[in-house]
Amino acid sequence: MGVIWETSPWAFLFVTVFAGGGAAFMIGRAAARGWNPFWQAVLQVMLLSAAVRFLHWGLFAGATLESWRQSQGSLLSLHYYLVDAVVLLVFAAIGFSRQRTVQMLRQYGWLAVETSPLTWRPLRDAKSPPQSRRD
Incomplete structure (x- = not known):
């Protein structure tokens, strides 16, 4: 038993990081998409x-x-629940930030520039959206 994992680091990696982290990434991405x-x-x-x-x-x-x-199981352990929640929140935040950056650059490309895969910043000289010419 460790501070971060309950039974083994491999179980923690498989269940929390790979399976749960992937699902949390998709939760964050879905929230940003909507x-x-x-x-x-x-x-x-x-x-x-x-x-x-x-x-x-x-x-x-x-x-x-x-x-x-007999309440000897660790299902209701607050400590390990919080550890799992923090790890999953990190994955959700990464998914949310990445999707929001993609959205901002795709929909408001004249207003924003990508600063990293997870962040964007507004352009300083952006005044209004580009005008489409109708002839």
Whole structure:
């Protein structure tokens, strides 16, 4: 048992980072695609964190009905829930930021310039959208 992982680092990498992180990335991306605020993605990631905790408990923590009855299982461990939630929130934030950057550059290219894969900044001399000529 470690501070970050409950049973083994491989279980943490497989369930939390790869499976949960991929799902959290897609949650952040979906929130940005719908022009929704990031707090909506945070709520969804909290639910995903509970599902990831259940997978850890069910697959790797020796979960049995008897351990659930005796409250010896780690399913309801607040510590490991928060660890999973923080990791998943990082993935959701990356997905949200990347998608929002792509949106801003695609839809408002005359107003913004990409500064990194996750950020953009407004152009200083942008006054109005480009005018289309109708002849």
